[in-house]
Amino acid sequence: MDEFIVKDCLLLTRMSGLPPAFNLRELRDRITACSNDVLHHHFFETSLRTTFDDPEYRNDFAVWAKEKLADRILAERLGIIDPYEIESITLLRQLVLDIIEDRLSELSPWVPAVRPGEEFFFMEAIVIAFETDQRIRRPSELADAIEEMTNGCIFFHFLEALRRPPVHMDDFTAWLQQFGSSGEPFARAISSIDFYFKSLPALRDELSRTLRTVKVAQS
C-alpha cells in the first residue's frame, strides 16, 4: 500500500494589475477582462489568505456586493455559486457575468457604486507547494495526522485537490480507495462533510473529529 505523503502549501497575494472597480459596471468589465488566476483567487483561495473568513459568503464578489455595494439581492445570487461544481473557469466567469448583467438590467439606468476606499481590488496569488516529512500509512492514522496539519495542508489536500485529477475528489479519499472495504467507512465519513462554509481550522477539526469517530467504531 502506498503511504500518504503529506504536502503543505503557502499562498501569497499580489496585485493583478487591473484597476479597481468602483461600481457594478466596472466590476463586470474587469471580470470580463481578468485572467483565470484572478477569478481563481477570488473564488477558490479566499480561505488560505490573510483575511477574515466571512462565514456568510465564500467568494469575494458576493462579500463585496453585500458589504460595500449594499446590494443583498446580488450578494445572494453570487453567494450561492459553488465554484467546485463548475467544470471550468470559463463557465464560472460566464455564470458570474450573467448574474451581474441581469442585475444591471434590473437596476437600469441606475448603476450601484461605492465610495473611494470601498472599491474592489482584483488580486491573484502564487502558491508554493512542498512535501513535508509527515507520512500516513493506515486509514486509522488519518484522524491524528489531520489534527496536526497546517491550514496549508488542509487546503492543498482537501480543497485544491478537488480541481486536480481525479477531479471532484480530495486527496484523502483518493488515497483511501486502495484500502477497499476497510477504507470505505473513512471515505464515507469525509464525504459527509459540507466543507464549503468552513474555515480551514474548522474543516481540520471536523475532518479529524469525524474520522476519529469511524476509528473508534471500528476498534
Next chain:
Amino acid sequence: MNHTLAEYEPVVGPASIRQLRQLGSRLAGTRLVHVNSTREGGGVAEILGWMVPLMRDIKVDATWEVITGPPRFYEVTKAIHNGLQGLPVRLSDKDWALLRDTNAAWAEQHKQYLKDADVVIIHDPQPAFLVNYCRNGRSKWIWRAHIDISHPYRPVWKNLRGVIEKYDASIFSLNAFAQPLSHSQYLVPPSIDPLSDKNCDLPQSEVRKVCGQIGLDCGRPILLQVSRFDRFKDPLGVIKAYQLVRHVAPVQLVLAGGGAADDPEGNAVYQEVLAAAEGDPDIHVLLLPSDAHRLINALQRVADIILLKSIKEGFGLTVTEAMWKGKPVIGGDTGGIRLQVFNYQTGFLVSTPEGAAHRIRFLLDHRRRLERMGAIAHEFVRENFLLTRHLRDYLTLVFALTNNKAERILYI
C-alpha cells in the same frame, strides 16, 4: 529581546513552527540582506529586529544593514517619506542628487557584500537608489514600502518611480496602499510579536497595580483608546462617544498615547483633549513615553472595550494588539481597520461618535457576545497577524522570486 522560533511554539502551535522550519530547510544558505535607514526606533527597525534572528534560526543566511549619510540626507528622506504620503514638500535637484550620491557612496563600501546576496530587500525610500549601484545579474531585489503611497505628492513619486521600477518586485501592506508598477506587487500585512512587552501575558498583580496607579475602578466598565494625540485618531470623538454612554452606564475612559512632546500639532490636540476631559474624574488622559509597553499591555488587558476611532489610519496595529488580548474593537471605518474589524465578529466599524456610543452600549448590554467576539478576535489574530505569518510570507516571496516560473502553483 530576541526570541527563538521554538519560543513561539506554545503560542502558534507546533504545526506552524514545523512549517517554517521545513520551508527554511529548503532555503538554507540563501544569502538575504535587508537594508533600511535606522537600527533603532520606528516600526521597520522593530520588524527587522525580530525577523533577521528568526530567519537565521531557520538557517537562512540573513543580515541587516543600515544605510548612513550626512544630516541633510535624513532631512531629505524625511521629506520624501512625507511626500509619498501625500504631503506637498519642496525638494530641489540638489536634494535628489544628495540622495543618489549618499546611496552611491554607501554602495561603494558594501558593493561586494550586496553583489554576493541572493536576495536584497530594501525597506522604504531611503536606500532605494542602491539598486542602481550594486546589483548583479542573478540576485533578486525587492522594494518594501511600509507606508501608504496610494496618494503621493506627484513630483516626489515621479522622481522615485523610475528607480522603484528597476526592482524585481515590491511589497505593500495593503492593496489600497499600492501604486501601479510594472513588476509584481505582493501584499504582506504587518504583524505583532506575541512575546514582546507590548503583547506578552502579564501577571494579574501587574495589571491590578497599573489600575491602582491610574486610579481606575476595576469594578466598572473601562473603555480604552491607545493612540498618538493626533486629529486623525479623533480622541475628541471618543470623549463624545463616552459622554453619550456615561449617562446610562458607569463607564470610565482611558485615552493613552504619546507623540505630543516634540510635535506642535500633537501638543495642541493633547491640550484640547485635556480641556474636553476637565472636571470628569472618570476620563484618564495619559501621556506616555515611547517605551511604556507593559503599561499599555496592562491597560488593554483590563479594558472591557477598546476603540480606535480613526478618521484616517494606516494598518492600525493597536487594533491587532487589542484583539490579541481578546477584546472586541470599535474602530473607525477606514484603512487597515477594515481588514481587522468585522461587525458582530471581531468588533464594529463606526463613522461617528454616535455610532461608537451605540456600539459601546450594545456590547456592554450583551456581555456574552462581547466575550465571544473577543475570543474570535484573538483567534483571528493568531491565524493572521502574528510575526510567524509575516516571516512565512517573506519566505514564500523569496521562493516565488528565486524560482522563475510562471505557474500559479510552484512545486518545490
